[in-house]
Amino acid sequence: MQDLKGFLDEKVEEYNRPEFIILDPISIPHQFSKKEDIEITGFIAAILAWGQRKTIINKCQELFQLMDNDPHQFIIHHKESDLKPFLSFKHRTFNEIDTLYFIHFFNWFYKKHTFLEEAFLIGQTGSQDSMFSILEQFHEFFFSIPDAPNRTKKHIATPKRKAACKRINMFLRWMVRSDDKGVDFGIWQKIKPSQLICPCDLHVDRVGRKLGLITRKQTDWQTAVELTEKLREFDPEDPVKYDFALFGLGVEEKF
Structure with a gap:
């Protein structure tokens, strides 16, 4: 187990670096410096993150250009007529209905709240295993508008x-994890890195199984929890840093 930890620690160092950003959807929020813009673009980029990474990045660029690359200001101050160009936006099964609802939610939310982190604190219990409650309550809150x-x-x-909740767990990694590597943002303070659940995508799942970190047959919420619990044995304070290692091994090295 110690050998595996050493191997994965080396891979974290290899892939948790700015060069990783360029080809990853996290490059989208890295184009912004205002906290609200990072939250909005990070959230949408994570939710749209399925399919080829190049396509995901291009579709996000297209969407935020429609917001004049000033998403928070657009969302707060747009007029009804400004929404017409969004009627033609589509990425896979994410269509204009979904796009307009996301804009509507953010408009409603940011008029009442300062930062998006507040929406994820409704289910926060403070315990290491409260992520189930955080994500469940966030989902209910997100769709609570009539x-x-x-x-x-x-x-x-x-x-x-x-659900394994891969995309939302990835978004939370971006917002919560904090180190000096320049990839994750670490702009949220009230959810701890120790609470995060590893984003369990196709590559991470495959590599996790090959390394004996996952034994569960299907890929669901319990699988993501099982993987994260194993990673906590290597680093209880920051288990999800190993997402870099598992994803890098899967995508870059075809492990």
Whole structure:
């Protein structure tokens, strides 16, 4: 186990560096410096993160250009007529209904709150295993606006439906993890890195199984928890840093 920790620690150092950003959806929020813009663009980039990474990045660029690359200001101050260009935006099954609801939610939210972290604190219990509650309560809050479109609910995963919640866990890693490497932002303080759950995508899942970190047959919420618990044995304070190692081994090295 110590050998595996050493191997993964080396891979974290190899992949947790600014060069990683360029080809990853995290490059989108890195184009912004204002905290609200980082939250908005990071959240949307994470939710749109399925398919080829180059396509994801291009679609995000397209979407934020429609907001004049000033998303927080656009979301707060836009007029109804400004929304017309968004009717043609689509990425895979994410369509104009979903896009307009995201804008509507953020408009509603930022008029009442300062930072998006507040939306994730509703289910916060402070314990290491409170992420189930955090994500479940966030999902309910996100769709608590009257007439929220039912079809959009499939784009925000919840562990209540046993989903692995890969994209939302990835977004939380970006916002919560803090180090001096320049990849993750670490701009949220009230959720601890020790609480995070590893984003369990196709590559991470495959490598995790090869390394004996996952034994569960299916890939669901419990699988992500199982993987994270194993990673906590290597670093209880920052287990999700190993996402860099597992993802890098899967994508870059075809491990």
